[in-house]
Amino acid sequence: MAVLTFIGGGSFGTALGVHLAKNGHTIKIWDIDEKNIEDINVKRENIKYLPKVMIPFNVIAYNNLVEALRDSKYIFLSVPSHVIRSVCKNIKPYLSSDQVIINMAKGIEDNTFKRLSEVISEELTDNKVAIISGPSHAEEIAQDLPTTFVVSSLDTTVSKEIQDILTTPRIRSYTNDDLVGIEIGGAFKNIIALGCGISDGLGFGDNTKAAIMTRSMNEMIKVGEVLGGKDQTFYGLTGMGDLIVTCTSMHSRNRRAGILIGKGVNVDEACKEVGMVVEGVKATKAFYHLGQKYGLSLPITENLYATLFEGKDINKAVYDLMSRENKSE
DSSP, X not given: OOEEEEEOOSHHHHHHHHHHHHTXXXXXXXXXXXXXXXXXXXXXXXXXXXXXXXXXXXXXXXXXXXXXXXXXXXXXXXXXXXXXXXXHHHHGGGOOTTXXXXXXXXXXXXXXXXXXXXXXXXXXXXXXXXXXXXXXXXXXXXXXXXXXXXXXXXXXXXXXXXXHHHOBTTEEEEEOSOHHHHHHHHHHHHHHHHXXXXXXXXXXXXXXXXXXXXXXXXXXXHHHHHTTOOGGGGGSIXXXXXXXXXXXXXXXXXXXXXXXXXXXXXXXXXXXXHOSOOHHHHHHHHHHHHHHHHTOOOHHHXXXXXXXXXXXXXXXXXXXXXXXXXXXX
C-alpha cells in the first residue's frame, strides 16, 4: 500500500481519497481552507464539498505543504484547470524528482490553450506526469459505486503503476498511450455538457440532446485529431464514456449551469449558483479560439461561444444551427 497526497480538498479529490483509503492506502489531503481541514480531521466529513460521506481515519488533511508531500510518491492534483500552473509553482520547492504528478482536472489552460500535462511539465521539469480521466462523478465514487478510469502518461511504466493503484473491487482502470486524445476528450466534453444543459433549460427533449451529443462529438474528434490525438480514443472512456455521464447526470456541474443559462440566468450567476468551478465555460472560450486558429468548422462550439461571451440570443443560436446548409453526415 502507498502514501498518496491530494492537492486540493474538493469533491473529486476527497471522494477518490476516501475510496482509496478504504482499500488500504494512507491518504493526505492538502487544502488552503482551514475550516475544510478541520472538518475532515475532526468531524471526519468534507461538509463543504462532499457532505454526508464519512472519512476514514487514514485520511488526514494538512495546511502545510511540506507535511502533505512528505513520504508520498504519487501526488494527485485535484484543483481546477485554471490554477494548475500556480499550484505547480507552489509545490515545486517541496518536491523530489522521484515523485509522480497525477492530474485529475479536465480542461486546458486559459490564454495559452495548452493541455494540462504540458503546463505541469513546463513547471515541474524533473517529475513524471500522468493524467486520469473517464466518467467518474465524485458523488458515486464516494458511495463505492462501480466506476472506470483511463490513465495516460508519456511513460508507460508510470501509467501501469497508477492503474494498479486505482484498481479496486469497485474501480476498474485502463491505460491508453494517447495522452493528447485523453486530455482533449476530457476537456471538450464539458462544452457538450453545457450545451445539453442549455437544451434542457430551454425545455427541449431527448431528440435534441442526442443530436447535440452526437454532432458535438464530431467537433471533439476534429479538434483532437488536429492536435495529434487518435480518433479511436474518443470512442472510449474519455470521449464517449465521459460524454454520456456528464451530459445526462444532475451530478454534472456543467449540465446544471447550462440548465440555468437555458432558463435565462446569466453565465456568472449560473456558475455562482452551482457553487463549484464550471469548466465548460472556460473550455468553450479556449476551444473556440483553437478552432479559429486551425480553421475548423465547429458550429455548436461557435454558437455556444457567441451565446456565452458575445450576448447572442440562445434561440437565435438554435435557429442558426438548425438552418445551416444541408450536408452529408
